[in-house]
Amino acid sequence: MSGDQELQAALEAVRATYFDAEGANCDYGALLASPEHARLRASLAALEGFDFKLVRIHAQTAFWLNAFNAGVLRDVAELARAVSLRQVETFFEKPRLRVAGFEYSLDDIQHGLLRGNVPKFKSSRVPMRPDDPRLAHTPLAYDERMHFGLYSATRSSPPLRVLDAGKVDSQLEDATEHYLRREVRIEDKGARVILPRQFYWYRRDFGDDQAALEFALARLDEAAADMVDLRRGRVKLRYADFDWTLNRKA
Numbered sequence: 001m002s003g004d005q006e007l008q009a010a011l012e013a014v015r016a017t018y019f020d021a022e023g024a025n026c027d028y029g030a031l032l033a034s035p036e037h038a039r040l041r042a043s044l045a046a047l048e049g050f051d052f053k054l055v056r057i058h059a060q061t062a063f064w065l066n067a068f069n070a071g072v073l074r075d076v077a078e079l080a081r082a083v084s085l086r087q088v089e090t091f092f093e094k095p096r097l098r099v100a101g102f103e104y105s106l107d108d109i110q111h112g113l114l115r116g117n118v119p120k121f122k123s124s125r126v127p128m129r130p131d132d133p134r135l136a137h138t139p140l141a142y143d144e145r146m147h148f149g150l151y152s153a154t155r156s157s158p159p160l161r162v163l164d165a166g167k168v169d170s171q172l173e174d175a176t177e178h179y180l181r182r183e184v185r186i187e188d189k190g191a192r193v194i195l196p197r198q199f200y201w202y203r204r205d206f207g208d209d210q211a212a213l214e215f216a217l218a219r220l221d222e223a224a225a226d227m228v229d230l231r232r233g234r235v236k237l238r239y240a241d242f243d244w245t246l247n248r249k250a
Contacts, residue, residue, distance in 0.1 A: 003043070003050045004063045004165070010036070010043040011070055011162040018249070023159035025249040028076055040074050047099045052137055059165030060139035061114065061146060061172075066163055068109045069151040071097050073160075076153050080246050088244050092152075102134050113138045114146050121201040144205040145172040147198050148179045155243040156183075156197070177219040183240065184216050190227035192236045200239035209237050 001009070015023055018031040031037050047067065055063055072079070075096060082088045092106040104112075111120045112127035117135060119126055128135055149172055151160045158179045163171055185194040199212040206212045213235065217225040228235055 002054060003046050004055060004059065004066070006046065007043045007063075007066050007070055008162055008164065010040045011066055011073075011160075014040055014073060015160050015162055019160055020249060023161065024157075025247045026073075026076075026153070026160070027249040028080065028153075028246070031073070032077055037074070040070055044070055044074055044097060047097070048101065050100045052100055056165070057140050058168065060137075061141060061143055062163035062165045062168040064109050064113055064139065065146060065149045065161075067097060067099065067104075068106055068114075069149075069160060069162075071106055071109075072151055072153050076246075079153055082244075085244060100137070102137075104134070108134070110150060114150075115202075115205065116142055118204055143172060144202070145176045147202060147205070148172065148176040152244075153246060155245045155247045156240075157247065180216050180219045181221070184220060184224075185240070186220075186224050186227055190235065192238065193228060194238045194240050197239050197242040213237060 013036045014031060017036055018027045018034070019025065044067070075091070079088065079091050082091060092110075095103045095105045095108075097104045097106075097109070107120060108127050111118060112132075112134065116138065117126050117128050148158045149161050149163060151157055158175060161171060161175050179196070183196045186192070187194070193213060193216075195212055195216055199206050199216070203212075206215055213228070217228055
């Protein structure tokens with residue numbers, strides 16, 4: 001089994017054993033003391049010698065999403081100790097994965113590779129310098145839906161998904177639709193729409209308010225979308241707060 005396949009299998013074992021059916025909440029206490037967590041740690045450690053030449057173009061996004069999500073779950077005990085938003089931010093900024101001889105923070109993976117090396121919200125600095133050799137591992141196929149495949153172990157996070165290289169397009173579409181149907185709120189008979197915070201943070205990826213609204217409406221049920229369409233553009237758009245509380249399984 002190749003390194004990316006073992007990582008996928010380790011994540012699938014964690015999700016099947018310690019998450020609820022939706023993948024939204026986890027029994028972290030049981031996970032951290034489990035053989036599945038040990039397997040996850042081992043699969044990430046093995047990526048030190050990973051050969052990217054073995055990853056085909058369509059598999060690149062799946063690989064990095066799985067690596068990001070596995071890194072969060074491996075180190076979730078550290079995230080659980082965060083008592084401020086700044087400490088949560090530090091968790092994602094800290095180098096914690098070694099892949100193919102290079103060190104990555106979770107921010108490096110999200111903003112440096114998956115988003116095409118653009119600044120994170122409220123920053124003007126790109127994650128990687130133009131001559132950074134890690135940029136050679138940027139997925140060639142950019143997909144803004146990757147935001148709904150990134151798991152942050154928080155209450156507002158999209159549920160944990162384990163991406164399969166051969167199914168990544170349909171999996172990301174399913175993850176996006178599922179998350180938006182859970183999180184988007186339509187009020188006052190379509191006069192007000194509350195979108196997830198990701199659309200506000202990543203305007204560079206989703207576009208302006210109108211583009212974000214169209215992206216979301218295309219994935220809601222027909223009745224909800226029709227309610228908004230009947231307003232003929234007279235819609236007040238808001239972005240929900242993001243709940244950074246750890247999503248412990250009850």
